[in-house]
Amino acid sequence: MDAQAQIIARLAGELAVRPDQVAAAVEMLDGGATVPFISRYRKEATGGLDDGQLRELEERLRYLRELEERRAAVLASIDEQGKLTAVLAAQVRNADTKQRLEDLYLPYKKKRRTKAQIAREAGLEPLAAALLADPTLDPESEAQNYLRAADGDTPAVEDAKAALDGAKQILMERFAEDAELVGRLRDRLWGEGELRARVIDGKQREGAKFSDYFEHDERLAKVPSHRALAMFRGRNEGVLALSLRLPGEDEAPVHPAEIAIAKHVDIHDAGRAADRWLREVVRWTWRVKLYTHLETELMGRLRERAELEAIGVFAANLKDLLLAAPAGPQATLAIDPGLRTGCKVAVVDATGQYLEQAVIYPHAPHKRWDESLATLARLADKHAVSLIAIGNGTASRETDKLAGELVKRLAAQDASRRLAKVMVSEAGASVYSASELAAREMPDLDVTIRGAVSIARRLQDPLAELVKIEPKSIGVGQYQHDVSQVQLSRSLETVIEDCVNAVGVDLNTASGALLSRVSGLNPGLAENIVARRNERGAFRNRRELLEVSRLGPRTFEQCAGFLRIMNGDNPLDASAVHPEAYPVVTRIAERGGRQLASLIGDSALLKSLKPADYVDDNFGVPTVTDILKELDKPGRDPRPEFKAAEFREGVETLKDLEPGMILEGSVTNVTHFGAFVDIGVHQDGLVHISALAEKFIDDPRQVVKAGDIVKVKVMAVDIERARIGLSMRLSDDPQAEEGAPARGARRQQGDGERRNKGARRGGADKRASGDGAGNGGMGALGEALLKARNKR
Numbered sequence: 001m002d003a004q005a006q007i008i009a010r011l012a013g014e015l016a017v018r019p020d021q022v023a024a025a026v027e028m029l030d031g032g033a034t035v036p037f038i039s040r041y042r043k044e045a046t047g048g049l050d051d052g053q054l055r056e057l058e059e060r061l062r063y064l065r066e067l068e069e070r071r072a073a074v075l076a077s078i079d080e081q082g083k084l085t086a087v088l089a090a091q092v093r094n095a096d097t098k099q100r101l102e103d104l105y106l107p108y109k110k111k112r113r114t115k116a117q118i119a120r121e122a123g124l125e126p127l128a129a130a131l132l133a134d135p136t137l138d139p140e141s142e143a144q145n146y147l148r149a150a151d152g153d154t155p156a157v158e159d160a161k162a163a164l165d166g167a168k169q170i171l172m173e174r175f176a177e178d179a180e181l182v183g184r185l186r187d188r189l190w191g192e193g194e195l196r197a198r199v200i201d202g203k204q205r206e207g208a209k210f211s212d213y214f215e216h217d218e219r220l221a222k223v224p225s226h227r228a229l230a231m232f233r234g235r236n237e238g239v240l241a242l243s244l245r246l247p248g249e250d251e252a253p254v255h256p257a258e259i260a261i262a263k264h265v266d267i268h269d270a271g272r273a274a275d276r277w278l279r280e281v282v283r284w285t286w287r288v289k290l291y292t293h294l295e296t297e298l299m300g301r302l303r304e305r306a307e308l309e310a311i312g313v314f315a316a317n318l319k320d321l322l323l324a325a326p327a328g329p330q331a332t333l334a335i336d337p338g339l340r341t342g343c344k345v346a347v348v349d350a351t352g353q354y355l356e357q358a359v360i361y362p363h364a365p366h367k368r369w370d371e372s373l374a375t376l377a378r379l380a381d382k383h384a385v386s387l388i389a390i391g392n393g394t395a396s397r398e399t400d401k402l403a404g405e406l407v408k409r410l411a412a413q414d415a416s417r418r419l420a421k422v423m424v425s426e427a428g429a430s431v432y433s434a435s436e437l438a439a440r441e442m443p444d445l446d447v448t449i450r451g452a453v454s455i456a457r458r459l460q461d462p463l464a465e466l467v468k469i470e471p472k473s474i475g476v477g478q479y480q481h482d483v484s485q486v487q488l489s490r491s492l493e494t495v496i497e498d499c500v501n502a503v504g505v506d507l508n509t510a511s512g513a514l515l516s517r518v519s520g521l522n523p524g525l526a527e528n529i530v531a532r533r534n535e536r537g538a539f540r541n542r543r544e545l546l547e548v549s550r551l552g553p554r555t556f557e558q559c560a561g562f563l564r565i566m567n568g569d570n571p572l573d574a575s576a577v578h579p580e581a582y583p584v585v586t587r588i589a590e591r592g593g594r595q596l597a598s599l600i601g602d603s604a605l606l607k608s609l610k611p612a613d614y615v616d617d618n619f620g621v622p623t624v625t626d627i628l629k630e631l632d633k634p635g636r637d638p639r640p641e642f643k644a645a646e647f648r649e650g651v652e653t654l655k656d657l658e659p660g661m662i663l664e665g666s667v668t669n670v671t672h673f674g675a676f677v678d679i680g681v682h683q684d685g686l687v688h689i690s691a692l693a694e695k696f697i698d699d700p701r702q703v704v705k706a707g708d709i710v711k712v713k714v715m716a717v718d719i720e721r722a723r724i725g726l727s728m729r730l731s732d733d734p735q736a737e738e739g740a741p742a743r744g745a746r747r748q749q750g751d752g753e754r755r756n757k758g759a760r761r762g763g764a765d766k767r768a769s770g771d772g773a774g775n776g777g778m779g780a781l782g783e784a785l786l787k788a789r790n791k792r
Contacts, residue, residue, distance in 0.1 A: 207239030520558025
């Protein structure tokens with residue numbers, strides 16, 4: 001079986017699918033097809049693999065191919081040295097991880113001259129072998145035989161001690177490069193080992209934010225990602241010292257790992273002449289060779305796992321944010337709040353095109369309230385505004401009050417007038433407004449006005465606007481600056497690609513940034529589409545895409561199904577039906593004696609049809625089923641219906657909060673330890689995982705996701721630290737916590753809590769990532785709430 005066949009067989013086993021499904025997917029991926037295209041339009045070929053399975057397949061395929069490349073290099077290297085035996089070759093070929101492969105290669109890896117090599121060159125290998133094979137030999141006496149070289153003139157080593165030291169180095173290296181031994185120790189340390197964190201003396205005050213880890217022990221394999229990343233950051237900042245320990249090793253006369261090594265190499269204490277020397281070899285093998293190596297490696301594994309989990313949290317939150325409900329095509333007035341410099345106002349039409357701007361000064365120190373109201377009323381009347389988008393930065397609640405008065409004033413003038421105000425996250429807006437893309441889109445506008453336009457557009461269609469912003473600037477991550485930036489970017493890019501293609505894109509209104517995320521397209525092709533649209537007007541049908549420069553049949557196949565043309569020549573162009581499947585729809589219409597246009601939306605007819613009646617050599621039941629669903633609701637949007645949180649009047653700062661208050665808010669971020677909720681006081685509160693539901697849950701995303709509107713009860717407030725403890729269990733009684741939440745709130749140093757200050761504007765976009773320190777967001781507040789509930 002060749003390498004490709006082995007990879008396919010392994011992938012099939014891991015995904016619990018048939019090898020032919022994997023082979024088809026691999027062939028299409030290698031041919032340049034995208035995951036969204038394969039999952040939606042090639043179900044027959046892959047046997048219905050969904051996008052999640054295909055993403056996992058794609059990632060594992062990359063890993064396994066890298067493994068095979070490395071395997072070939074290892075085999076070639078050992079063979080060149082003339083040391084490749086049949087047994088070793090079989091072991092290398094059967095190595096199923098990169099780590100196992102490197103363990104096997106370690107003894108043959110080219111390395112700098114070691115003490116063991118020097119000892120071998122001095123002819124001491126027979127001494128080492130003899131003492132290991134026959135412990136009854138006296139080490140001192142045996143060493144005397146190696147004090148002079150074969151010619152008897154030049155000493156090989158100075159004395160017996162030097163000879164025994166050389167023999168020890170040879171055995172230490174041999175034991176430390178034993179793949180089976182190293183593998184067993186690694187597994188034991190990972191499964192039983194404890195991560196120990198201790199504060200570095202003298203760093204207590206400087207590193208107070210890491211106080212939860214000043215004396216902390218936890219099972220290595222069980223450390224949650226947020227705590228692991230917090231401790232690694234503490235180490236990087238010189239506050240914490242981290243080490244790996246086995247349970248009971250401090251009390252045991254002999255380290256458990258040394259016992260394991262001795263057992264593996266068959267060394268035991270029977271009172272023989274060489275036993276004491278051999279025990280010393282084992283002790284130094286562990287302390288000098290293996291402990292540091294394995295500790296570094298397992299710390300690396302913990303960090304890698306923590307990073308993957310953190311990246312997964314970021315990706316899940318980003319997906320929820322991108323797929324948040326759009327307010328839709330409505331004329332929108334956006335206000336970017338400010339105090340001294342005023343509030344920047346921009347109006348856009350239903351398609352997001354800029355119309356007009358203004359700057360108002362309703363707040364201190366100017367306090368031109370009535371003048372500001374008049375300006376807003378004029379703009380709202382002039383452009384038939386139906387939505388007001390208010391950025392959630394500095395002075396957002398004061399500005400929300402201004403917008404509320406505007407709504408009341410206009411409603412008093414015309415009872416039929418419907419004007420809604422919505423608080424919108426500004427995270428990343430300043431990054432976008434200063435970007436090259438924003439400068440190209442709005443070259444004549446000031447940076448601050450571009451930000452207001454972006455706020456308006458992200459209310460109308462979050463997905464279309466947020467794709468223009470670097471994902472890491474949006475502010476829904478956890479320790480995002482501590483993780484692999486390559487892996488993070490790759491993960492976030494796939495999320496954006498999946499979201500954009502799940503929703504579909506209007507070919508005639510989409511920006512170049514949005515088009516570039518469509519299956520098969522790239523920034524260059526996206527710009528060519530926009531250029532063709534500007535030169536020749538709107539596309540009338542999908543086939544006109546082939547007129548775009550450098551967009552050939554292969555690219556057309558990948559992208560056409562995800563691009564929508566409203567009110568075009570062919571009603572199917574407004575749907576997710578791929579042009580290649582139009583003949584199927586024609587056949588359905590002809591058999592029913594219907595016009596194609598009348599077929600679309602006729603639920604009764606479409607639901608009565610049997611997909612099996614319309615299959616052919618190219619399209620099977622899965623695809624025909626999808627076609628019928630799409631004809632029933634063409635261009636259906638998978639995003640939920642739009643709804644905005646209603647912040648409580650009079651609750652604008654932390655000082656306005658009181659335990660027991662029930663408020664409505666919007667979920668801004670979800671982590672492993674809970675969810676953060678914006679309740680309109682410029683500081684998000686934490687709903688600990690224990691307070692998300694009446695029943696036990698092990699993942700907050702089982703209950704909430706970013707963008708959800710939820711009701712919460714205020715459980716504790718720490719004004720000094722700007723910490724808010726919330727509960728979604730509205731029956732919880734803050735008084736029953738017996739002071740634990742307040743004490744916990746004062747100690748709370750969570751990663752996420754610090755993140756929520758950073759998520760506000762005013763130079764904070766770079767901190768909106770969730771980067772803070774301390775206990776990774778779990779916080780003493782959450783722990784205190786949990787303990788108090790458990791007591792009850």
